[in-house]
Structure formats: structure tokens, C-alpha cells
Amino acid sequence: MTPRVSYPAGIRFENVEKRYGGLYALRRVSLDVAPGECVVLAGRNGSGKTTLLRIAARLVRPSGGNVSYSGSSGASGDEKPSDRVRPGFVAHATMVYDELSAEENLLLFARLQGVERPKERVAALLEEVSLTERRRSLVRTFSRGMRQRVAIARAILTQPSVLLLDEPVTGLDSQGIAWLAETLRGMRNAGCTLLMSLHGESEISALATRGIRLDAGSVVDDTSAGAAMSAVLAGAGE
Amino acid sequence: MWKRAIFAAIVVSLMGAAAYASFFIAPTEATMGTLQRIFYFHAAAAWAGMTAFSVTFVANLLYVWQRKPRWDSLGVSSAEVGLAFITTVLITGPIWAKPAWGIYWTWDARLTSTFVLWLLYICYLLLRTLIEEPDRRALLSALFGIFSFLDVPLVFGAIRWFRTQHPAPVIMGDGNSGLNPTMKATFFFSVLAMHVLMVFLIMERNRLEKMRFEVDVIRHELEVA
Amino acid sequence: MSLLANTGVLLGKELKTEFRSRELLTTTIIFVIIVLVLFSFTFDPLSDEARRFGSGLLWLAFLFAASLMLQPCFLREQTNDTLSALRLSVSDPFAIFLAKLAANTLFLMVTELLLLPVFAVMYSVSVVGVLPWLVLVFFLGSLGVSIAGTALSSISAQARMRELLLPLLLLPMLTPILIASTEVTAALLDRSPYVLWKGIGFLVAFDIVFLTALWLFGEYLLEE
Numbered sequence: 132m133t134p135r136v137s138y139p140a141g142i143r144f145e146n147v148e149k150r151y152g153g154l155y156a157l158r159r160v161s162l163d164v165a166p167g168e169c170v171v172l173a174g175r176n177g178s179g180k181t182t183l184l185r186i187a188a189r190l191v192r193p194s195g196g197n198v199s200y201s202g203s204s205g206a207s208g209d210e211k212p213s214d215r216v217r218p219g220f221v222a223h224a225t226m227v228y229d230e231l232s233a234e235e236n237l238l239l240f241a242r243l244q245g246v247e248r249p250k251e252r253v254a255a256l257l258e259e260v261s262l263t264e265r266r267r268s269l270v271r272t273f274s275r276g277m278r279q280r281v282a283i284a285r286a287i288l289t290q291p292s293v294l295l296l297d298e299p300v301t302g303l304d305s306q307g308i309a310w311l312a313e314t315l316r317g318m319r320n321a322g323c324t325l326l327m328s329l330h331g332e333s334e335i336s337a338l339a340t341r342g343i344r345l346d347a348g349s350v351v352d353d354t355s356a357g358a359a360m361s362a363v364l365a366g367a368g369e
Numbered sequence: 370m371w372k373r374a375i376f377a378a379i380v381v382s383l384m385g386a387a388a389y390a391s392f393f394i395a396p397t398e399a400t401m402g403t404l405q406r407i408f409y410f411h412a413a414a415a416w417a418g419m420t421a422f423s424v425t426f427v428a429n430l431l432y433v434w435q436r437k438p439r440w441d442s443l444g445v446s447s448a449e450v451g452l453a454f455i456t457t458v459l460i461t462g463p464i465w466a467k468p469a470w471g472i473y474w475t476w477d478a479r480l481t482s483t484f485v486l487w488l489l490y491i492c493y494l495l496l497r498t499l500i501e502e503p504d505r506r507a508l509l510s511a512l513f514g515i516f517s518f519l520d521v522p523l524v525f526g527a528i529r530w531f532r533t534q535h536p537a538p539v540i541m542g543d544g545n546s547g548l549n550p551t552m553k554a555t556f557f558f559s560v561l562a563m564h565v566l567m568v569f570l571i572m573e574r575n576r577l578e579k580m581r582f583e584v585d586v587i588r589h590e591l592e593v594a
Numbered sequence: 595m596s597l598l599a600n601t602g603v604l605l606g607k608e609l610k611t612e613f614r615s616r617e618l619l620t621t622t623i624i625f626v627i628i629v630l631v632l633f634s635f636t637f638d639p640l641s642d643e644a645r646r647f648g649s650g651l652l653w654l655a656f657l658f659a660a661s662l663m664l665q666p667c668f669l670r671e672q673t674n675d676t677l678s679a680l681r682l683s684v685s686d687p688f689a690i691f692l693a694k695l696a697a698n699t700l701f702l703m704v705t706e707l708l709l710l711p712v713f714a715v716m717y718s719v720s721v722v723g724v725l726p727w728l729v730l731v732f733f734l735g736s737l738g739v740s741i742a743g744t745a746l747s748s749i750s751a752q753a754r755m756r757e758l759l760l761p762l763l764l765l766p767m768l769t770p771i772l773i774a775s776t777e778v779t780a781a782l783l784d785r786s787p788y789v790l791w792k793g794i795g796f797l798v799a800f801d802i803v804f805l806t807a808l809w810l811f812g813e814y815l816l817e818e
Contacts, residue, residue, distance in 0.1 A: 152503035153586035190678050191818045194436075194504075220682055224675035230611050242603045243683040245595040285679065433814055488766040496763065499753040509749050512811055513763065516745065519807055520767050523800055527770040530792060531777040 136322045139166035140200045140216045140292035142187055148195035149182050149348075156182040158348040159196065164326055166201075166292070169319050171336050172328040173363050174345035180328035181222075183345070184297045187326065188220040200293065217244070218293035219286035223301055225278045226285065229271040233262050233281050236270060237288065244289050256284045260314075276307040283314060294318060296327035300335060308334055332364045373573075380562075380569045387413075387555075387562035395555040404468055411461040413559035414454045415483070417567040421451030422490065424571070426518040429511035438582055441507035444514060445497065446574035448490055450567055455487050476532065482525040489517040503585070597686045604680070604693030612701065622663045622705050627712060629655040634716060648717040649779040652709075653772055657739065660702055661761035664743040667694055668751035677816065687813040695737075695744040695808075702736035724782040727790065731782070734797035735775035741804040742767050748815045770800050 142164040149157040157179045164170055172180045185191040187198055200216035220226075227236040234253060241249035257263045260280040265273070270281060279299070286294060294315075300308055312334035319325055319338060329336050336342075342363035344352035352363050391409040398405035428444035431437075462480065463473040474480070493514050500506035595603075612618055633651045671677035680690050710728070714721050721728060743764055750760040778793030 150504075153582075153589035155589075185818065188678075188682065190681060217682070220678070222675060222678070224678075226675050226679035228607075228611070228676055229674060230614060231607070235610070239603065239607050240679065240683050243595060243600055243680075433811065485766055485769050492763050492766060496749070496753060496759070499755055499759060501754075505752060508814060508817065509752060512815055513746070513749055515811065516742070516767065516804070516807060519803055520770070523770040523803065524773075527773040527796065530796065531773050531789065 136290055136292045138216065138292050139322045140324060141166040141168070142293060142324065142326060143199050143201060144183070144187070144196070145199070146196035147183070147186060147193045147198060149179075149186065149191065150194040155348050157186070157193070160345075160348070160350055161196075162343065162350065162353075164324060166324055167319075167322050168341060169315075169325040169339045170327070170341045170343060171339040171360075171364065172326065172343050172345060173330075174328075177347075178345040179348040180345055181297050182348075184220075184295045184326065184328060187293075188218055188295050190220075216292055217289060218295050219289070219291040221282055221286045221294070221296045221299050223298055225270070225282045227270050227278070227281050230269060232267050232269055233257065233273070233284075234266040236281060237284055240285050241288050246288055252288065256288065260284045261310075275302045276304060279303060279307060279311070283311070287318065291323065293324045293326070296325070298328055298330060300329065300333060311335060312338065329364070332361065336364050376569055376572075380566050383562040383565050387559045390555045390558055395552050396549065398552075404465060407461055407465045409556055409559040411458055411465065412556065413563040414461070415458045416560050417563035418451045418454035418458060420564060421447045421454060421567055421571065422486070422518065425451060425490075425493075425514055429514040429518075432507055432511045433515070436504075436508075438503070438507065439579075441503075441511065442575050442578040442582070443571070444507075444511060445494070446571045446578055448493055448514070449574055450570045452487065452490050452494070453570070454563070454567065455483060455490070458483065459487060476528070478525055478529040478532075481528050482521060485524045486517075486521050489520065493517060503582075595685055597689050597692070600684045600686065600689035601692040601696070604684075604689055605696050608693055608697035609700070612697070618663055618666065619701055619704060622659045622701065623708060625662060626655045626659045626705060626709050629658055630709070630713060630716060648713070648719060649783060650772075650776045652713055653735070653776045653779065656702065656706060656735075657765060657768055657772060658761070659705065660698075660736075660739045660743055661764045663701065664698060664740075664747045664764070665750070665757060665760050667698065667744055667747040669747075669756065672751060678818075681816060687816050688809055690816065691744055691748075691808055691812045695740040698740040698744055699733070699736045702739060703732055706732045706736065719783050721783070724785070727782050728779065730794065731775055731778050731797070734794060734801060735771050738771045738797060738800045738804065739768060741801060741808055742771075745804070745808050745812070745815060771797070774800070 142162070144160050144162040147157055147160045148155070160179070160183065172183065174180050182191060186193050189198075200218075227233075228239075231239070234257065237253040237256060238249055241253055246252050254263075257266050260283065262277065262280055262284070265277065270278060273281065279302070283299075296315075299311060303311065315325060315327075315335065315338055325338070327335070327339075339360070341355045342352070342360040343350055344363045354360060354363060387409070391406050395406065395409070397403060424447040425444050428440045428447065432440035432444060466475070467473050493510055496513055497506055497510045500509060630651065633655070637647065668677070671680070677690075681687060684690060707729070710721060713719070743760075746763045746767070747760055750756045750763060753759055774793050774796045777789055778797075781789045781793070
């Protein structure tokens with residue numbers, strides 16, 4: 132099973148703003164996600180969920196405000212510097228190379244990130260995502276569900292303290308969704324902070340302890356209460 | 370409103386004075402006669418064009434560093450103005466050269482690197498039309514502008530050092546070679562007038578760019594509401 | 595992971611991808627051959643004159659080929675958004691550029707060295723004796739082309755009309771390389787080496803200027 136993450140980390144958004152010319156994708160969003168929390172982001176298309184996640188992943192530079200990571204190792208209480216926390220990121224695009232095999236892809240990203248004993252880690256991951264038999268096949272030949280599994284494996288290579296997921300359920304069948312829910316449950320139990328954007332309720336959204344709703348770039352709802360959470364999620368997926 | 374009108378009046382006066390000086394105050398040049406007077410316009414425009422491109426370079430650097438739309442505005446304004454000046458240089462050059470030297474063009478270092486510079490700034494403006502999102506457009510064109518600016522001295526150096534086996538008549542001569550004091554004064558006055566014109570054009574173009582940006586913001590606000 | 599280590603890993607990926615399909619190399623080599631043949635129709639390739647024009651045409655062919663070969667450089671990273679994956683994984687984004695420009699330089703050099711005998715035969719020039727120097731000029735010139743080309747390829751990949759745009763942006767910018775490489779190559783083939791050191795120095799200067807600019811501004815080229 133997944134070992135406990137070494138540096139649980141929280142995410143802090145301070146007045147994060149993103150403008151594209153005259154268009155505001157995000158308007159002064161301030162949020163605090165505690166270490167180990169599992170949060171669902173809901174909202175219509177264009178409400179800013181993807182932008183928020185990509186800013187958290189540091190792929191997009193905010194026009195204003197700041198995103199930072201914070202955390203402590205729990206036991207000894209020392210802080211890990213914010214910019215050393217590297218979140219895992221899963222998007223709708225698989226972010227792996229079609230022309231390379233599953234194993235080659237994972238080895239590439241493992242080596243780039245300085246994972247120790249990369250070959251063993253990759254082998255273990257492939258086992259965890261049930262792709263060991265197809266590890267030498269080119270990703271080009273994979274089904275959507277299999278590609279998603281490679282994508283998740285890539286995201287959790289370094290056992291990140293934070294995992295960001297942008298609509299990870301799209302294109303998955305019920306089996307795929309069940310597998311993803313179980314994987315994420317394992318990560319959550321290991322202390323990983325999860326921030327994911329979803330459309331509507333599912334096994335995945337059931338993992339969350341908090342729901343945040345975005346509309347036109349602003350937070351309109353932020354709740355952890357049970358019934359209210361369903362409302363937050365039900366409002367999505369139009 | 371008034372400030373702009375006054376400035377415009379100053380520009381017109383200076384340009385008029387410079388033209389007057391070029392035609393009536395500066396002495397006629399010995400070998401080429403009246404035709405040489407185009408030099409005051411041509412060379413001054415060249416200097417102003419180069420200054421405009423330097424302004425673009427600085428604006429590009431400032432944009433990459435600070436990401437303020439005003440630097441992008443300034444960059445594109447001075448690039449367009451610079452391009453206009455350099456275009457007149459490239460046109461007046463051959464007009465002058467044919468009667469004076471019998472050929473329209475020569476591939477010497479200055480002319481050729483001016484031409485390549487002109488090409489690079491056309492590409493800069495063309496690139497901008499091919500990127501829709503304003504922040505991307507600003508950043509990518511600023512970066513291209515920076516690379517272009519660094520390239521120009523290299524172009525000049527390459528031609529200067531490697532094409533000497535194709536000697537060419539130096540069309541315009543050095544700005545200061547063999548010019549008598551009145552001519553020098555006329556020349557520097559022309560340069561001044563051109564630079565004032567350049568500043569005026571850049572400011573006007575910049576105003577236009579800022580207005581476009583504001584209209585864009587308002588339009589998006591309306592769409593969302 | 596250090597910059598060099600990351601670059602090494604990425605370079606391995608670039609090479610592995612290319613040598614699996616060999617599509618870039620094949621098309622580039624064929625394109626250069628076509629251009630050389632077409633050029634030869636426009637004048638007498640065996641005359642003395644031709645020998646002086648030959649080097650220029652050779653480098654023109656290389657530049658045209660490079661401006662096509664460099665297009666997929668960043669375009670292929672857009673397919674599955676692998677560029678984001680790279681940006682998330684490397685410690686220094688410059689590694690991405692270094693790896694790509696190293697790979698591109700290598701591909702260009704392979705093309706050039708394979709085509710040198712073809713060129714020598716078509717235009718009846720002897721390359722024996724100056725081969726090491728030719729290789730050096732090819733290397734320095736290709737490096738310059740790759741540095742500028744990789745940088746501009748990341749720009750054109752984000753614009754419309756990207757297939758037409760890259761040659762448009764790249765070719766004027768490579769004027770210094772064309773001039774210097776042509777002169778040095780011609781001098782070498784003509785066995786008049788007086789311009790050799792000047793040319794090599796100039797190419798090195800170009801490479802340093804552009805590499806430094808890419809190092810300073812590279813991460814902004816990759817921004818979203």
C-alpha cells in the first residue's frame with residue numbers, strides 16, 4: 132500500500148487573480164486547503180476550476196496574488212520550504228508520450244525528478260496500476276482507461292504531498308472510476324492533500340470532506356456539511 | 370487635448386524648419402548638387418528609426434520583467450513608427466542612389482543590415498497578428514523582439530567582415546565626413562526634428578493602443594454581466 | 595536533479611523518439627537533396643563559378659531544411675500536453691531547451707555529413723584534407739541554427755499559421771550564420787584559409803549570444 136507521505140502540505144491561495152486581456156478567469160480567490168484535506172472544486176465550464184488548478188501546479192502564472200504550499204512533517208515540526216513542494220498533477224490530457232512505452236514514460240519522469248531507485252519504483256507503480264503486462268507497449272496502443280492509469284502513475288511517482296486533479300473522470304468507464312476512487316482513497320489515507328475538480332457526484336466526490344463552488348472566477352460556496360456538499364456538487368455538471 | 374495640439378504644432382514647425390534649412394540654408398554640395406539634400410531627410414530618418422527600435426527593445430525587456438500592458442503598448446507603437454521611418458529610408462535610398470551612382474541598390478553592410486532589420490520588425494508585427502490572446506501576444510512578441518535586436522549587430526558584423534570581396538560604393542558616406550559646419554548644423558537639426566516627430570507618432574500610436582485595450586476590457590465586462 | 599543530468603535524460607528521450615521513427619531525419623535529408631538538385635538546374639554546376647556559389651547553396655539548403663525540421667520540436671509536445679509534464683518534472687526549464695537544441699544540432703549534423711559527399715560529387719569539389727575543418731564549421735553553424743530555431747519554434751508553436759511562421763521568423767534571423775558559414779565553407783573548399791579563424795570566431799560569438807539569450811529568457815518562452 133502507499134506509504135505515508137513524508138511532508139504533508141497544505142495549499143494557500145491568496146487573492147489569486149488571472150486575467151486574459153480584458154477577461155477575468157479568476158477574481159481574487161483566497162482559499163486555504165489544510166494538509167491532508169480532500170477538497171472538490173465544482174462549477175460550470177469556464178468558472179475557473181482548471182485555471183485555479185494550473186496555477187496551483189505552477190503551470191500558469193497568476194496575474195495577481197500568490198499560491199504557496201505549507202506544511203510540517205508532523206513529528207519534528209519543521210517546515211518544508213514552499214517552493215520545494217512539487218504537486219502531482221492529473222489533467223484531461225494524459226501528459227505522457229504516445230511514442231514511448233508505459234515503462235519508458237515513467238522511467239523518464241522518475242529520472243527527471245530524481246526519484247531514488249527509479250527502476251524499482253516504476254516497476255512497483257506499474258504493478259499498482261495493473262499495467263505490468265503492457266509495460267513495454269507504446270502508450271499509443273492504450274485505451275483511454277489505461278492511459279489515465281499511466282497518467283496517474285506519472286503524477287504519483289514522487290509520492291507527492293499534494294495531488295491536483297482536473298476532471299480526472301472524463302472518459303473513464305465505471306470500472307475505471309471505481310479504480311480511481313480506490314487509488315485516491317489510498318492516497319488520502321496516506322496523508323496526501325487532494326484538490327480535484329469534478330462534474331457532479333460520483334464515488335470520487337464521496338471521498339471529499341469539503342466542497343468549493345466557483346462561478347465566473349469567484350468562490351460562491353465553501354462548505355463541509357453533508358447535505359450542503361451534495362448541493363454544491365449537484366449544481367455542477369450543466 | 371490642447372497639449373496634443375500644441376505638440377503637433379511644434380512637430381510641424383520643426384519639420385518645416387528642417388526642410389527649409391535643408392533646401393535653403395545648407396550650401397549646395399560640390400559633386401552631387403541639389404540631389405544631395407535628400408541626405409538630410411534620409412539619414413535623419415534612419416537615426417530616428419534606430420532610436421525607435423531601441424525604444425522597442427527596452428519596452429520589450431520591461432514587459433518581460435514587469436508584465437505591464439503599457440510596455441507592450443509602447444513596444445508595438447515604437448516598432449510601427451520605427452518601421453515607417455526605416456521604410457522611408459529604404460525608399461529614399463535608391464531614389465537618391467540611381468541618379469548619383471547609377472545603381473539603385475548595393476549590398477553594403479549598412480544597407481543590408483537595415484533591410485534585414487526591416488524584415489525582422491515586419492515579422493515582429495506579423496507575429497502579433499497571429500496570436501490572439503493579449504498576454505501571450507505581448508510576451509511572445511517581446512521575446513522575439515529581444516532576439517531580433519540582438520541579431521542586428523551580428524548581421525551587420527557578418528556583412529562587414531565577410532563580404533569585403535564585394536566592395537561597394539558607400540552610398541551616403543559617413544554622417545560627418547567632409548561636411549562643412551552649416552551642413553553639420555542642418556543635419557543635426559534634421560535629426561532633432563525627426564526625433565521629435567518620432568516621439569509624437571509613438572505617443573499618438575500608444576494612445577490608440579491604450580484605448581483599444583480599454584475597449585477590450587469593457588467588452589468582456591459586458592459579456593460576463 | 596541537476597541541469598546537466600536533466601538535459602541528459604531529456605536528450606535520451608529526444609534521440610530515442612527520433613531513432614524509433616526516423617521521420618525527421620529521413621524527410622530532412624530528402625528535402626536537402628531535392629533542393630540541391632533543383633538549384634543545379636538554375637546554372638551550370640560544373641563551372642568554376644558554380645564552385646563559388648556552391649557553398650552558399652549548400653547552406654541555403656541546410657537552412658530551408660532546418661526551418662522545416664524544427665517545426666515539430668515543440669508542436670509534438672502539445673499533443674498530450676507533455677510540455678506541462680516536463681515543466682513539472684525538471685528543476686530548471688533550460689534543460690528542456692538544451693536537450694532539444696542538442697538533439698536538433700545532432701540531426702542537422704547527421705544530415706549535413708551524409709549530404710557532403712552528394713554535394714561534392716554534384717558540384718565537383720574536393721573535400722579531402724579540409725574535412726575536419728568542414729565538420730567544425732558544420733557543427734558551429736548547426737548549433738547556431740538549432741539555438742535560434744529551437745527558441746523560435748517554441749514561439750511559433752503558440753501562434754496560428756505555425757507551419758509558415760517558423761521559416762518566416764527563422765530565416766531572417768539566421769542571416770549571420772548563412773553569411774559566415776558560407777564564406778568559411780567556400781574558403782575551405784577553395785583552399786584559401788585566411789578567413790577561417792575569423793569565421794569560426796564569429797560563429798562562436800553568434801552561438802554564445804543566442805545561447806545566453808535563450809538561457810536568460812527560456813522559461814518565459816514556455817509559460818502558459
